[in-house]
Amino acid sequence: MVITDTIEGIVDNTVRYHYDRSADVLYLRLLEHEETETYADPNDEGDLVLLASRTDEPVGLTVISWWKRAGKGDQPDSITEFERLIEPWAQRVVK
Amino acid sequence: MADKDLIDPLGRTIRFSDAAWYGHAVQQHPEVRQHRQLAEEAITTPKQICVSPADPDVRMYYGKGPNPRLMMLVVADVIGGYLKTAHFVRRTRGVIEWSSPTP
Numbered sequence: 001m002v003i004t005d006t007i008e009g010i011v012d013n014t015v016r017y018h019y020d021r022s023a024d025v026l027y028l029r030l031l032e033h034e035e036t037e038t039y040a041d042p043n044d045e046g047d048l049v050l051l052a053s054r055t056d057e058p059v060g061l062t063v064i065s066w067w068k069r070a071g072k073g074d075q076p077d078s079i080t081e082f083e084r085l086i087e088p089w090a091q092r093v094v095k
Numbered sequence: 096m097a098d099k100d101l102i103d104p105l106g107r108t109i110r111f112s113d114a115a116w117y118g119h120a121v122q123q124h125p126e127v128r129q130h131r132q133l134a135e136e137a138i139t140t141p142k143q144i145c146v147s148p149a150d151p152d153v154r155m156y157y158g159k160g161p162n163p164r165l166m167m168l169v170v171a172d173v174i175g176g177y178l179k180t181a182h183f184v185r186r187t188r189g190v191i192e193w194s195s196p197t198p
Contacts, residue, residue, distance in 0.1 A: 042188035046149025
């Protein structure tokens with residue numbers, strides 16, 4: 001039996017995403033800040049904004065219960081569909 | 096380290112799995128890599144437990160951090176009984192469900 005636990009990719013050569021399917025957590029990080037030390041600041045929606053430790057600049061976002069909140073029904077079994085659903089969340093990091 | 100079942104102050108069991116810790120939380124938030132014990136203690140002896148605004152099944156466990164400026168935040172699903180993620184934070188957020196008794 002095959003279990004796909006993680007889906008990863010890059011959006012617009014700007015944001016890396018890492019989706020933990022088991023825990024339903026979507027991790028987003030600006031590519032230019034992949035090695036930046038961060039701390040998290042929980043926002044009003046319950047997600048964790050990643051801030052650079054030295055500058056407090058936002059560099060990422062950890063979305064809690066992403067599919068439970070953003071999706072409908074079973075998780076998509078199409079990569080294309082998955083990419084389409086990820087993209088607006090990646091844009092939140094870029095802004 | 097092996098998977099562990101941790102009990103929070105309200106008697107709920109949270110499975111702290113190697114897969115969730117090393118495979119996802121540490122990989123994406125490498126700052127917490129050396130602080131697994133703090134993460135486990137955030138569940139068993141937290142300073143505060145808050146209900147996550149994101150999901151009513153999820154709790155945010157705030158525990159002692161590696162220095163006075165930081166707290167360890169562990170996010171867990173208390174209905175499914177599993178770790179979702181963890182990171183360091185400088186402040187708490189969310190509706191308080193439980194606070195450690197003041198001495």
